[in-house]
Amino acid sequence: MFEPIKENWRVLLLVVVVLGATVALFAPQFAPQTAPGESQGDATQGVTNLQYGLDLAGGTRVRAPLLGYTATNVEFDGENPSQVASDVAAELDETSARDVSAVQTTEEGGEVEVTDSSVSEEEFRAAMDASGYAYDGIRSGVTQESRDAAEQVIQDKINEAGLSGGSVQQVQSVTGEYFLLIEVPGQGRQDVIDLLEERGTVQIAIAYPDSSAEDGTAVEENVLIQDDFEDIGTASRQEGGPGAYVPVSVVNEAPEGEQSPAHRFQDAAVEYEVASASGGARCDYDMDADALGEGSDSCLLLVVDGEVVNAFGMEDGLARSMAEGSWADSGNFRLTTTSFSDAQTISINLRAGALPAELDISGQGTSSTISASQGENFRLYSAITGVFAVFAVAGMVFLRYREPKVALPMIVTALAEVYALLGFAALVGYPLELAVIAGFIAVVGTGVDDLVIIADEVMSEGEVNSRTVFDSRFRRAFWVIGAAAATTIVAMSPLMVLSLGDLSGFAIFTILGVLIGVLVTRPAYGDILRRLLTIR
Amino acid sequence: MTAIEVPEVDYTEYSNRQLVLVPLAVLVLAIVVIGGWYAVTGAPATLGLEFTGGVELRIADDGSGDVEERIETTFDREPDSIRAIPADDVYVVTFRAGDDDPDGLASDLEEQADAADLETEAIDQVSASFATDTARTAVFGIGLAFLGMSVLVFALFRTFVPSIAVVASAFSDLVIPVAAMNLLGIEMTLGIVAALLMIIGYSVDSDILLNNSVLRRTGEFYESVNRAMRTGVTMTVTSIAAMVVMAIVATVFGIGLLRDIGIILTIGLCADLMNTYLLNVALLRWYKFEGVKR
Numbered sequence: 063m064f065e066p067i068k069e070n071w072r073v074l075l076l077v078v079v080v081l082g083a084t085v086a087l088f089a090p091q092f093a094p095q096t097a098p099g100e101s102q103g104d105a106t107q108g109v110t111n112l113q114y115g116l117d118l119a120g121g122t123r124v125r126a127p128l129l130g131y132t133a134t135n136v137e138f139d140g141e142n143p144s145q146v147a148s149d150v151a152a153e154l155d156e157t158s159a160r161d162v163s164a165v166q167t168t169e170e171g172g173e174v175e176v177t178d179s180s181v182s183e184e185e186f187r188a189a190m191d192a193s194g195y196a197y198d199g200i201r202s203g204v205t206q207e208s209r210d211a212a213e214q215v216i217q218d219k220i221n222e223a224g225l226s227g228g229s230v231q232q233v234q235s236v237t238g239e240y241f242l243l244i245e246v247p248g249q250g251r252q253d254v255i256d257l258l259e260e261r262g263t264v265q266i267a268i269a270y271p272d273s274s275a276e277d278g279t280a281v282e283e284n285v286l287i288q289d290d291f292e293d294i295g296t297a298s299r300q301e302g303g304p305g306a307y308v309p310v311s312v313v314n315e316a317p318e319g320e321q322s323p324a325h326r327f328q329d330a331a332v333e334y335e336v337a338s339a340s341g342g343a344r345c346d347y348d349m350d351a352d353a354l355g356e357g358s359d360s361c362l363l364l365v366v367d368g369e370v371v372n373a374f375g376m377e378d379g380l381a382r383s384m385a386e387g388s389w390a391d392s393g394n395f396r397l398t399t400t401s402f403s404d405a406q407t408i409s410i411n412l413r414a415g416a417l418p419a420e421l422d423i424s425g426q427g428t429s430s431t432i433s434a435s436q437g438e439n440f441r442l443y444s445a446i447t448g449v450f451a452v453f454a455v456a457g458m459v460f461l462r463y464r465e466p467k468v469a470l471p472m473i474v475t476a477l478a479e480v481y482a483l484l485g486f487a488a489l490v491g492y493p494l495e496l497a498v499i500a501g502f503i504a505v506v507g508t509g510v511d512d513l514v515i516i517a518d519e520v521m522s523e524g525e526v527n528s529r530t531v532f533d534s535r536f537r538r539a540f541w542v543i544g545a546a547a548a549t550t551i552v553a554m555s556p557l558m559v560l561s562l563g564d565l566s567g568f569a570i571f572t573i574l575g576v577l578i579g580v581l582v583t584r585p586a587y588g589d590i591l592r593r594l595l596t597i598r
Numbered sequence: 599m600t601a602i603e604v605p606e607v608d609y610t611e612y613s614n615r616q617l618v619l620v621p622l623a624v625l626v627l628a629i630v631v632i633g634g635w636y637a638v639t640g641a642p643a644t645l646g647l648e649f650t651g652g653v654e655l656r657i658a659d660d661g662s663g664d665v666e667e668r669i670e671t672t673f674d675r676e677p678d679s680i681r682a683i684p685a686d687d688v689y690v691v692t693f694r695a696g697d698d699d700p701d702g703l704a705s706d707l708e709e710q711a712d713a714a715d716l717e718t719e720a721i722d723q724v725s726a727s728f729a730t731d732t733a734r735t736a737v738f739g740i741g742l743a744f745l746g747m748s749v750l751v752f753a754l755f756r757t758f759v760p761s762i763a764v765v766a767s768a769f770s771d772l773v774i775p776v777a778a779m780n781l782l783g784i785e786m787t788l789g790i791v792a793a794l795l796m797i798i799g800y801s802v803d804s805d806i807l808l809n810n811s812v813l814r815r816t817g818e819f820y821e822s823v824n825r826a827m828r829t830g831v832t833m834t835v836t837s838i839a840a841m842v843v844m845a846i847v848a849t850v851f852g853i854g855l856l857r858d859i860g861i862i863l864t865i866g867l868c869a870d871l872m873n874t875y876l877l878n879v880a881l882l883r884w885y886k887f888e889g890v891k892r
Contacts, residue, residue, distance in 0.1 A: 125728070235731050251721050252708065428724040429704065436656060436719040439686055443851035447844055454843040458836040496855045497792070503856075504796055507840050511803055511833040518829040538815070545754050545806045550799035552746040556739040557795055562732065565792050572796070 076586035079578070080478055083485020087111055111488040115495035115564070118441040120434030121247035122254040126427025127239060128204045128212055128419040130177040131186045135198035136164070138171040146195060150174055153189035157181055160287075163418075165205050171195075175205050177419035203240055208418040216244060218414035219257055225249055233561040241561070242421065251431035258421050260367045262411035264288050266327075266397075269347065269373065270334040270360040277353035281363070285330050286312060290323035294412045297405035300398070306405035307396040310412065314393040324390040331376070336360045337384035342376030349373070364397055366408060372399045444499040451503050452477065455510050467594045468517050475587040476509040482578050483571055497568035504568075505575030508550060512543045512579060513587050520591055529592070536588045547580045604831045606824050609879060617880035621873050625770045628777035635780050643776055646785035649733045651726030652678070652694040653704045658717040659687040665716070672714040673707060683852030688719055690852065736791045743795050744768070747802060754806070760813060763881035764805040767873035771801040774869040775862045782861075789858035796859070797866035800837065804830035804874045812882050819886055823879055830874065838867045 067074065087110045116123050138146050143164035151162040154176065161178035174197070176186050187200055204212075213230050220228035228246040235241065246254050265287045272280035295309035314324035321329075331337040336359070343359035352370060354361060361373040376384075383389040399405045423429055432440070455476070459469045480502050487494060519539035520532060550572065557569035609617070636642045647654050659665050659682075669680055669691055681690045693707065704723035711718050724732075747768065752761045772794055779786065804826075811826035812819060845860025 235735060237731060237734065239731070252705065255705070424704070424723075424725065426725050426727045428722075428728050430720070430722040432656075432720040433718075436686075436688070439851075440853060443686070443848075443853055444856065447847040447851065447853065447856055450847045451840045451844045454839040455836055458832075458839045462832050462836075496853060500789070500792065500856055500859050503840065503844055503859075507837045508800065508803075510836055511800075514833045514836065515807065515829055518832070522825060541814075542803075542807050542810050545810070546799075546803040548754075549747050549750055549802045549806070552750050553743040553795050553798035553802075555746070556742040557792065560735050560739045562735055562739065562788055562791065565788055568792050569795075572799075 070589060072582075072585040072589040076475070076478060076582055079482050079485075079582050083482045083488075086485040086489040110484075112484065113488075113491055113493045114437070114441060115493035115498070115567070116245060116247060116430075116437070117432050117496045117564070118437050118444070118494055119247055120432050120437035121245065122249050122251050122429065122431040123246075124244045124254060124258060124421075124423055124427060124429045125233070125241050126258075126421045126423040126429075127202075127241050128177075128209060128417075129179045129422045129425075130175050130204040130208070130419045131181070131183055131200050131202055132173050132175040132205055133186070133190050133197040133200050134173055136171045136174050136190075137196045138164070138166065139195065143172065146174060146193075149195070150176075150189055150193045153192040154178070154181060154185065163205075163208070165207050173205050175208060175419075177204060177208065179420045179422075204419050209240055209242070211418045212242060212421075215262075215415045215417050216242065216258065219262070219410055220244075220246060222410045222413045223257055225254075225257075235561055241427070243561075248434060250433075251429060254431075255423055255429065257410070258417075259423055260411075261417040261420055262407075262414065263367055263416040264291075264397075264408055264411050265365050267363040267365050267370075268330060268334045268336060268360055269354055269363055270336075271354060271358070277351065279353040282330065282334060285362075286323060286327050288412065288416050289313075290327075291412055294409060297402060297409045299402055305398055305400055306402040307398040308405050308409045308412070310395055310397055312390075312393040312395055314390050322390065324393040328384050328387065328390045331362075331381075331384050334360045336362060336376050337381035339382060339385040341378035342381030345373055345375035347373030364399065364408070366404075366411065371404055371408075374398050440496060444496055448499060448503055448506075452506055455506055459510065459514070462514075463517070468521070468591070471587060471590045471594070472510065472513045472517065475513060475583045475590070476506050479505055479509050479575060479579055479583045482582070483575055486574060487571075492567070492570075495564050495567050497564045497566075498571050501568040501571030501575065504572045505579070508546075508572075508576060509579050509583065512546065512584050515539050515542055516584065516588055517591065520588075520595065532592045532595070536592075539588075540584075543580060543584060547576045550576050604828045607827070607875070609820060609823065609883070614880040614884050617876045617883075621767075621770060621877040624774060624869075624872065628770075628773045631777040631780055632773065641786075643780055643786040644783065645733070646787040646790075647692055647694070647722065647729075648724055648788050649729050649736070649786055650694055651724045651729035652692060653707055653724075654693075654720075654722040655691045655707060655711065655718050656688045656720040657691055657711060658719050659689060660717065661687075665689060668714060668716060672716060673710050675707075686852045688852065732788070736788070740772075740791065740794055740798075743798050744772070747798050751802065751806075755809060755813065757813070757885075759881060759885040760809045763878045763885075764802060764809060766881075767805055767870070767878050768798060768801050770873045770877070771797050771866050771870045775865040778865045779862070784858070784861060787854065787858050789855040790862050792855075793859040793862035793866070796863060797870075800863070801866060801870040801873075804834055804870060805878055807833075808874060808878055809882065812886065819883065823882075827875060831871065834867050834871055834874075838864055841867065 143166050146164040147162045148159050151157055151159040157178045162176050164172060164174045166172040183200060190197055209232055213232060216230045225246050230242060230244050233241050233243050244258065266285050268282045268285050269279050271278055290313050291310045292313055293311045297306055297308050299306050312324040312327055314322045316322035336343045345361035346355035346358035347361045348355050349370065359375060361375060363370050364372045397408060399408065456473045459472055463469045483502060483505065516539045520535045554569040554572050557565050632642050657669060666680060666689065669677065669689060675693055677691045678694045679692045683690060704721055708718055708721060748765045751764045755761045807830050808826040811822045815822060841860045841863040845857055845864060848856035848860055
């Protein structure tokens with residue numbers, strides 16, 4: 063009973079692989095996972111479980127480095143990292159201490175990075191020299207910690223902005239430089255770049271009248287910073303007004319002996335006369351001049367990425383609770399903006415956090431966008447191209463052999479190979495892209511080449527009259543096929559790991575195709591041919 | 599019905615010198631073309647957007663009939679090329695990265711297109727420094743693949759002349775398409791890099807088949823060559839057919855990546871037919887009849 067199975071196990075293996083591919087392609091259990099807020103229907107594109115990459119579905123891909131410089135192997139001389147960072151920052155004019163950070167990597171020291179894009183390599187080198195800490199050298203780019211943080215922040219930003227299916231990963235070029243690769247399906251270029259290009263730092267500053275200043279205005283910076291906010295609400299429209307706001311609460315707990323951000327803010331508001339027992343400040347701020355208007359009270363400034371996006375005074379009720387010192391108990395606050403979209407941006411930025419460094423998209427990065435309709439066209443066109451290529455191969459094979467017994471199984475096995483690859487793509491959720499389609503066509507090409515080798519070898523030197531003759535000829539053919547497969551794999555493997563556009567998909571699927579071919583489909587073709595040709 | 603047979607070539611009529619002459623002449627010519635290109639333009643081939651930096655827009659043809667004129671006048675920079683893809687109703691417009699810093703160039707162009715009511719279907723922006731990096735990676739990748747293939751071939755055959763014959767013919771298969779690209783005005787793109795790597799994999803197949811037939815199988819030399827040729831030519835011609843069709847269909851639909859791969863593989867595989875059955879056969883014959891005796 064087991065004899066037929068043993069005899070035909072190669073063909074059976076191919077059948078199993080094809081059935082497995084069918085399950086992976088169509089069974090709902092293998093359907094793509096849904097992103098938050100996405101229905102199953104949205105996640106599944108079309109009747110199969112296949113997922114499509116950007117160039118076949120539309121969307122935006124951005125690849126860019128994080129701007130900054132890192133001093134390597136810095137000796138901390140026993141100081142703690144934050145002390146080192148502030149020492150270096152002190153040597154850089156106009157660079158806030160938040161843009162310099164130090165990371166301890168060994169007992170003796172670690173790395174120091176500057177993430178202020180206006181600092182040049184020379185300036186940073188000079189600052190490092192002046193700070194007196196010994197270091198090996200300066201490289202462009204930021205530390206591993208910052209890259210990881212940036213990856214997380216961008217992922218959060220994409221999720222918070224409701225762009226479903228977006229992904230972020232780090233890639234390294236041959237020259238050792240790191241890039242962040244961000245892919246957002248179904249979104250236009252400008253939307254994605256607006257989201258990424260700004261670091262998204264949010265702070266509250268207070269502008270107060272100062273007669274000694276030229277424009278009569280002095281500013282107290284960083285009264286509240288990103289980390290001081292918690293329980294960030296969603297952007298809401300102002301009742302009965304054009305503005306909008308984001309409800310937040312300010313952290314009102316602090317370790318022993320330190321002042322909490324909420325208490326600090328309360329004190330600052332009173333000190334700079336935004337709030338007093340008689341009521342709140344009436345703000346009149348000139349955005350163009352970045353100064354208080356004539357006779358204006360103090361203003362709270364909402365500053366995003368160093369730009370003042372809104373200035374506002376304070377409601378009387380809130381001001382009184384601040385003056386009494388009771389506001390900090392709750393810490394509730396509204397960040398008001400002039401437009402709803404500003405409020406949305408601020409809400410996203412506060413939730414996701416600020417990027418540790420700026421993404422340099424226009425300077426050293428690349429971006430590409432494809433509209434959804436163009437992507438769908440490409441999907442159809444590349445399918446047509448593939449079908450035509452298969453027809454060309456089939457036509458040539460029929461012309462050459464004129465024997466359906468040889469040619470038909472050849473084409474069927476070659477197609478089974480592509481089908482198995484599609485199943486694999488569905489199984490692991492690898493998005494199909496143009497490059498992957500090109501890989502499929504390459505697989506059909508090499509696949510048929512090898513089947514031609516088998517057919518010619520088996521049919522050479524007269525009739526196949528016994529199983530032994532067939533087997534020995536088949537083995538001879540297999541040496542060539544194995545050698546050819548090995549060279550293809552060797553030739554393609556650099557592409558798999560190098561970051562060259564989306565060509566890694568092409569390489570991965572060509573190599574996989576060659577492997578499936580050598581291990582599954584070509585032996586099966588041999589078995590089929592044997593049954594058809596052996597004279598019993 | 600008879601099957602189409604691969605014609606048998608009577609190699610005894612030609613001396614090794616005669617056989618080698620044609621492929622070597624073509625190879626030298628190809629190297630001269632590439633060298634000349636390098637001397638004149640500073641690069642071995644006409645580099646595409648991915649290797650020079652710049653912006654490529656796909657602009658939808660709304661059927662008004664004057665889209666091309668509008669594209670020419672809309673942008674404050676003159677497009678370096680405008681290509682119509684009738685099957686897809688789009689125009690592909692490219693702007694090379696200028697010497698002036700192209701900061702925000704893609705956004706500017708997108709805005710200008712919007713302002714002129716041109717619908718952009720796709721935008722690709724590559725910065726100049728990233729492009730240089732890509733070029734270096736590509737050269738490195740091709741070099742690595744070629745080196746790996748050579749090592750593998752030497753490991754498989756363990757004899758110098760047959761191995762070097764395979765490597766030399768693979769080298770020629772790479773160089774000839776690049777020279778042909780220059781002459782045909784095809785730009786170097788990432789798709790072409792993929793195609794060149796594929797040539798390394800593909801072209802070696804027929805050489806391995808030939809070497810295997812001659813070196814590892816019993817039988818007279820010419821019989822072995824003809825046997826390998828029957829199979830090898832079928833293989834290569836089948837692949838050429840697939841690639842020609844792919845190149846044509848992809849050109850009609852404006853899918854650059856598939857078009858580039860199709861064109862380059864077609865040229866590379868034609869070069870491979872010549873190199874395998876002239877250069878490689880001659881070297882093998884020399885090895886078999888004279889080289890071994892030494």
